[in-house]
Amino acid sequence: MADKPTKGLADVVAASTALSDIDGKAGRLFYRGYDIHDLAGRTTFEEAAHLLQRGTLPTGAQLAKYRAELAGGQTLGALVEENLSKIAEKQTPMEALRTLVSLATADDPDKSSNSPEANQRKAARLTAQQGILVARYHAARSGNTVPEADPALGVAANFLHQVSNRTPTPREIEIFDTCLVLHADHTMNASTFAARVCAATLADMHSAVVAAIGTLKGPLHGGANEQVMRTLESIEPSRVAGVVRGKLAAGEKIMGFGHRVYKTEDPRATHLRRLSEELSESTGDRTFYRMSREMEEVVFAEKKLYPNVDFYAATVYHYLGIPTDLFTPVFSVSRMSGWTAHVIEQHADNRLIRPDSEYIGERDQKWKPIDER
Numbered sequence: 001m002a003d004k005p006t007k008g009l010a011d012v013v014a015a016s017t018a019l020s021d022i023d024g025k026a027g028r029l030f031y032r033g034y035d036i037h038d039l040a041g042r043t044t045f046e047e048a049a050h051l052l053q054r055g056t057l058p059t060g061a062q063l064a065k066y067r068a069e070l071a072g073g074q075t076l077g078a079l080v081e082e083n084l085s086k087i088a089e090k091q092t093p094m095e096a097l098r099t100l101v102s103l104a105t106a107d108d109p110d111k112s113s114n115s116p117e118a119n120q121r122k123a124a125r126l127t128a129q130q131g132i133l134v135a136r137y138h139a140a141r142s143g144n145t146v147p148e149a150d151p152a153l154g155v156a157a158n159f160l161h162q163v164s165n166r167t168p169t170p171r172e173i174e175i176f177d178t179c180l181v182l183h184a185d186h187t188m189n190a191s192t193f194a195a196r197v198c199a200a201t202l203a204d205m206h207s208a209v210v211a212a213i214g215t216l217k218g219p220l221h222g223g224a225n226e227q228v229m230r231t232l233e234s235i236e237p238s239r240v241a242g243v244v245r246g247k248l249a250a251g252e253k254i255m256g257f258g259h260r261v262y263k264t265e266d267p268r269a270t271h272l273r274r275l276s277e278e279l280s281e282s283t284g285d286r287t288f289y290r291m292s293r294e295m296e297e298v299v300f301a302e303k304k305l306y307p308n309v310d311f312y313a314a315t316v317y318h319y320l321g322i323p324t325d326l327f328t329p330v331f332s333v334s335r336m337s338g339w340t341a342h343v344i345e346q347h348a349d350n351r352l353i354r355p356d357s358e359y360i361g362e363r364d365q366k367w368k369p370i371d372e373r
């Protein structure tokens with residue numbers, strides 16, 4: 001019989017990975033040995049994605065090649081094109097992404113191969129496409145068209161331009177690029193674990209990332225960033241402390257706080273707090289930043305909980321003009337680079353992931369025919 005399980009697999013080491021590492025006590029995060037504090041603000045999203053998917057921070061030539069591959073991977077398949085507007089009418093953003101990425105399999109030239117080369121190509125295409133899917137979905141539901149992606153610009157610049165239909169400032173692009181770097185990978189988080197479980201059956205990369213998108217959607221994981229903004233918008237600015245204390249007293253969770261692994265501040269939240277403050281000053285709209293600071297103080301005083309990555313990401317995206325229901329899709333634009341890197345890693349050294357369970361049901365039941373039950 002199996003040992004008593006730890007609820008939610010807490011502290012269980014479920015996979016080996018060379019992609020990212022967390023020191024939860026010290027509040028440190030590393031991508032392939034590089035400290036997130038060294039990467040954030042200095043490395044572009046494309047460099048971080050190359051690091052995760054291809055193993056190294058790219059040289060200039062490698063980066064140019066990878067960026068060209070991303071630019072070439074932006075074309076959406078015929079089945080996606082045919083269905084996009086119908087899906088945008090009927091599905092919420094994360095539902096739509098789950099559907100669209102699944103449909104994208106149909107026209108992917110490498111759909112039937114899990115070879116390392118095919119996986120590298122698919123990882124680049126999926127990473128290139130995710131931002132376009134979000135922008136095209138948003139345009140379709142708003143009755144707009146999306147400006148053509150400029151191959152000379154990176155994922156961050158093109159995404160902001162396409163979603164807002166205005167030219168972002170260079171600083172806005174830098175800030176958003178940093179957000180993408182900060183969200184790219186995070187060890188065995190729920191969506192990455194889901195992707196690895198799927199990939200470990202030798203299912204294809206698209207199937208694995210569809211599982212991951214469905215898992216990221218929930219409010220205990222990536223969906224929390226949208227809920228943070230909804231909470232901020234629902235509170236009268238002068239009543240933050242009372243409302244938050246009331247929610248905690250009622251046993252409610254405050255979205256954007258707490259973490260399974262970090263026992264101190266999430267290092268990504270440190271960057272995002274600073275970026276949120278900067279944007280609150282440059283936009284002249286300090287209300288949500290001030291409210292966030294007050295929420296942080298109250299939650300810490302009451303529960304000793306720190307903000308996680310989703311907390312200040314919410315106000316950063318808000319100040320960048322991103323619609324609130326696209327916050328979790330934005331997370332997926334970045335995390336696609338990590339999910340696909342994990343699928344590459346899983347397929348390269350695979351064993352089926354099939355843990356045991358503890359049986360807690362009835363035993364020795366006596367079967368009766370239906371008319372005697």
Ligand SMILES: CC(=O)SCCNC(=O)CCNC(=O)[C@H](O)C(C)(C)COP(=O)(O)OP(=O)(O)OC[C@H]1O[C@@H](n2cnc3c(N)ncnc32)[C@H](O)[C@@H]1OP(=O)(O)O
Binds near residue numbers: 309
């Ligand atoms: C990208 C990401 O996924 S980051 C996480 C995003 N999710 C959120 O922000 C949602 C809010 N946070 C949470 O639900 C949790 O902190 C999680 C899911 C992130 C981590 O969960 P776990 O490690 O399983 O902790 P768990 O949910 O068991 O909480 C432990 C205790 O802290 C409390 N707690 C944890 N987070 C919060 C919170 N945000 N607000 C209030 N109380 C909280 C729980 O109520 C519980 O209290 P109890 O022991 O008195 O019952």
Ligand SMILES: O=C([O-])CC(=O)C(=O)O
Binds near residue numbers: 183187188189221260
């Ligand atoms: O690691 C986790 O459990 C959640 C998280 O912060 C992430 O996925 O970025």
